[in-house]
Amino acid sequence: MSGSVLFDAPGPRARVRNRVISAAVLVIAVAVLAVVLLQLADAGQLAAAKWKPFLTADLWRTYVWPGVQGTLSAAALSVVLAGILGVALGVARLSPNRWLQRPAAVIVEFFRAVPVLIMMIFAYFLFALYGVFPSQQLALAGVVTGLTLYNGAVIAEIIRTGVRSLPRGQTEAASSLGLSWWQTTRMIELPQAIAAMLPVLVSQLVVVLKDTAIGYQITFMEMVRQGTVIGSQYGNYLPALSVIAVLMITANFALSALAVWIEKRMRRSKRAPEPMDPDLLDADGTPIAPGD
Amino acid sequence: MTMASRPLRLLALVLLAVLVPLGLTSCSDGGKKITIGTKFDQPGLAAKLPDGSMAGFDVDVARYVAEELGYSPDEIDWKEAPSPQRETLIQNGQVDYIVATYSITDARKQKVGFAGPYLVTGQGLLVRAGETDITGPQSLENNKKLCSVKGSTPAQRIKQMYPRVQVQVYDTYSACLEALNNGIMDALSTDEVILAGYAAQYPGKFKLAGEPFSVENYGIGLHREDLELREQVNAALEKMISTGAWAQAFQRNLGPAGIPTPIPPQPDRYTNVAGVADVDLLGEYGAKILRAFWVTIQLAVFSAIGALVLGTALAAMRLSPVPVLAWLGTVYINVVRNTPLTLILLFCSFGLAQTLGVTLAHTDSSSFVVDSNFRLAVLGLSVYTAAFVCETLRSGVNTIPLGQAEAARSLGLTFGQNLRLILLPQAFRAVLVPLGSVLIALIKNTTIASAIGVTEAALLMSEMIENTAMLLVVGSIFAVGFIILTLPLGLLFGRLGTRLAVLR
Numbered sequence A: 001m002s003g004s005v006l007f008d009a010p011g012p013r014a015r016v017r018n019r020v021i022s023a024a025v026l027v028i029a030v031a032v033l034a035v036v037l038l039q040l041a042d043a044g045q046l047a048a049a050k051w052k053p054f055l056t057a058d059l060w061r062t063y064v065w066p067g068v069q070g071t072l073s074a075a076a077l078s079v080v081l082a083g084i085l086g087v088a089l090g091v092a093r094l095s096p097n098r099w100l101q102r103p104a105a106v107i108v109e110f111f112r113a114v115p116v117l118i119m120m121i122f123a124y125f126l127f128a129l130y131g132v133f134p135s136q137q138l139a140l141a142g143v144v145t146g147l148t149l150y151n152g153a154v155i156a157e158i159i160r161t162g163v164r165s166l167p168r169g170q171t172e173a174a175s176s177l178g179l180s181w182w183q184t185t186r187m188i189e190l191p192q193a194i195a196a197m198l199p200v201l202v203s204q205l206v207v208v209l210k211d212t213a214i215g216y217q218i219t220f221m222e223m224v225r226q227g228t229v230i231g232s233q234y235g236n237y238l239p240a241l242s243v244i245a246v247l248m249i250t251a252n253f254a255l256s257a258l259a260v261w262i263e264k265r266m267r268r269s270k271r272a273p274e275p276m277d278p279d280l281l282d283a284d285g286t287p288i289a290p291g292d
Numbered sequence B: 001m002t003m004a005s006r007p008l009r010l011l012a013l014v015l016l017a018v019l020v021p022l023g024l025t026s027c028s029d030g031g032k033k034i035t036i037g038t039k040f041d042q043p044g045l046a047a048k049l050p051d052g053s054m055a056g057f058d059v060d061v062a063r064y065v066a067e068e069l070g071y072s073p074d075e076i077d078w079k080e081a082p083s084p085q086r087e088t089l090i091q092n093g094q095v096d097y098i099v100a101t102y103s104i105t106d107a108r109k110q111k112v113g114f115a116g117p118y119l120v121t122g123q124g125l126l127v128r129a130g131e132t133d134i135t136g137p138q139s140l141e142n143n144k145k146l147c148s149v150k151g152s153t154p155a156q157r158i159k160q161m162y163p164r165v166q167v168q169v170y171d172t173y174s175a176c177l178e179a180l181n182n183g184i185m186d187a188l189s190t191d192e193v194i195l196a197g198y199a200a201q202y203p204g205k206f207k208l209a210g211e212p213f214s215v216e217n218y219g220i221g222l223h224r225e226d227l228e229l230r231e232q233v234n235a236a237l238e239k240m241i242s243t244g245a246w247a248q249a250f251q252r253n254l255g256p257a258g259i260p261t262p263i264p265p266q267p268d269r270y271t272n273v274a275g276v277a278d279v280d281l282l283g284e285y286g287a288k289i290l291r292a293f294w295v296t297i298q299l300a301v302f303s304a305i306g307a308l309v310l311g312t313a314l315a316a317m318r319l320s321p322v323p324v325l326a327w328l329g330t331v332y333i334n335v336v337r338n339t340p341l342t343l344i345l346l347f348c349s350f351g352l353a354q355t356l357g358v359t360l361a362h363t364d365s366s367s368f369v370v371d372s373n374f375r376l377a378v379l380g381l382s383v384y385t386a387a388f389v390c391e392t393l394r395s396g397v398n399t400i401p402l403g404q405a406e407a408a409r410s411l412g413l414t415f416g417q418n419l420r421l422i423l424l425p426q427a428f429r430a431v432l433v434p435l436g437s438v439l440i441a442l443i444k445n446t447t448i449a450s451a452i453g454v455t456e457a458a459l460l461m462s463e464m465i466e467n468t469a470m471l472l473v474v475g476s477i478f479a480v481g482f483i484i485l486t487l488p489l490g491l492l493f494g495r496l497g498t499r500l501a502v503l504r
Helices: A012-042 A048-055 A057-094 A098-113 A116-130 A135-164 A168-176 A181-218 A223-234 A237-268 B002-025 B057-069 B083-091 B137-141 B153-161 B173-181 B192-201 B227-242 B245-257 B281-319 B323-337 B341-355 B368-399 B402-410 B415-430 B432-452 B457-467 B471-500
Strands: B034-038 B046-048 B076-080 B113-121 B123-128 B145-149 B166-170 B187-191 B206-209 B216-222
Touching (some): A012 B323, A048 A057, A048 A223, A057 A135, A057 A181, A057 A223, A057 A237, A098 A135, A098 B432, A098 B471, A116 A135, A116 A181, A116 B083, A116 B432, A116 B457, A116 B471, A135 A181, A181 A223, A181 A237, A181 B341, A223 A237, A223 B173, A223 B341, A237 B323, A237 B341, B034 B057, B034 B083, B046 B057, B057 B227, B057 B245, B113 B192, B123 B153, B123 B192, B137 B153, B145 B153, B145 B173, B153 B166, B173 B187, B173 B192, B173 B341, B192 B245, B216 B227, B227 B245, B281 B415, B281 B432, B281 B457, B281 B471, B323 B368, B341 B368, B368 B415, B368 B432, B402 B415, B415 B432, B432 B457, B432 B471
Parallel strands (some): B034 B076, B145 B166, B145 B187
Antiparallel strands (some): B113 B216
16 A cells, blocks of 8 residues: 555645645654764774774674574574475364364464574574484584574465465365365465465565574574674674674575565566465564454 | 466566575585584683684683594584583583683583583672772672673672672673663673783773682583593693793783783593482472563553554655655554564663663662663554554554545545544554454564563573473473463454454
């Protein structure tokens, strides 16, 4: 919906008023920014010595790169595994078989209710207790398990919403062709639902990437952790965190933009199904479009 | 199938883009290796230098011992061993041994084994160079703020001996050092050799205050039952001391910090006493668990109110006819939604409170540290959650039929009236269920407030795991606690959502 439905096209007086408000807001914003910068300069946070280290290759190679590797590998593994788990749970929850449906519902609700941090710590100690993974990979395994279980549950919900939002005629046509439930799901519903979910799945990647930062509580080496190590080495805590924040925001913003691009492309294409809007995700990543 | 082929190809493309960086990271290495845990952020004792190499007294001791065990320096894998995680790393077999300013205590001997001691030091205080009021731990009771790290003995000792001192805990000493430098903390307490290393790293900024007020024996932590390795390490330490390599290492690493080389200690060959006794978990921690969850609930309630107010304002901005407001709203959403919550909270603590001086509590108050942390956490959580509240509300406005807004306009209502009287009341009712899941996400996100030292559920969970051996029980208690908090809320909002839905 465009804004124009909510208000009339501005007339001469409204245009003047809008300009006045705009100018006032801009002045206030610039003033706040100036005060913040002055305060930062006062505290010596803008001194060249605090920012120069970021121009050396050593800093990036020794501290930032391992963190980027950790964050990316945990996020990539989690997204792939969560996708698989999510499809399985989502399909099970849609199935007409009560023995599949109920346990899947319980699992999904459980993993959405428990904080990721607590699942990570739990998985980490469980793996350690039974020696499931080599010690070097233990922290990564804990992070990936926590993220997989949680995001798998979220993706299951996304799939359920996606399948439910398909036109009824699809399943009816499939039934009239004599396809079984499993055939209908596999050949008719899932392909359309997954395709429609693609933008939402890419947005989910942003959630995963952000959540890897929680992993540093179980000795996992990721970007935020590395940022604090830089801070202690060069005595520039705030600049180091700022640089990490810029890196994180850029990466996540690019992913969000990719999601929007995919969505637009699909909307233009006549063959692709109607995509889900990635903006319609809550803090959980659960779809917030009140579809049904 | 053909219908979906292009999106599926896109999916494959995305998977590829995700898996390629993964392939780059998973290089395998064979050959014999030894994994040693140490600190990465303690200049003089153990620090990771910009060129990637390790340096410090602990590192030199670790290398000497490894050499004696038959591993050359390039066969060593260094693993960071932050204070709260040292026992866990050893018990899980993630490291072969730990040389990381690790004090030998009876409580720790229950969980891990110790070779050594290889260095004797004591707890001291580090203050800003101009500080004259602080002369020892007693003077801290004079409304001074002390910083230390999670899971370390110094913080616990001060709390027991001088209960009126306000103690702030962070994950690392570097965070404390930043807070001390910013003037928000008055002193940093830990072992004197560590403090001396920091004083040497920042000449003229910090100084040691008073005499050490404890005796700390640094040992090499290893698996409790591995008596053979323990004896080998003890022998290596004895050799290091007798050949003079020990004194050289001390001179090289801690000499510049201005502490004279001490007399090297004798390794203490103790025998293991009985293992960990069963702890009465609920008896000892029951009240604490309730208190921690109470903090979690308070965090969630206050942040929810803040997020609702801020989120509604943001939604109004994004929908408003003034382009600058709409643009500011969009920028806010895009920045906040793409930043990890951990970073937002760290910025609240280090940026807002310490650098810009927005502390949100009276600096003179006797509960300054607790209040300030709590309020900063509420602020950070509100700022983060508001972005999601805004987007939820906006999607709710989108569900309202166009005719509603048009009818309102034709009646002559202004944008503000339209929003206040027609759109938002319907939007709120339409998005009750999704707002409920935003609230649930907020409750779970309060766990991350432990990053800035708020004593909520997750912080207590790590403390309990540290102090008891009952990991699975402790984990279950907290998982169940969160399910009790979140599941009924989801059901409640679901029911409210259907009852209050706008009939069309």
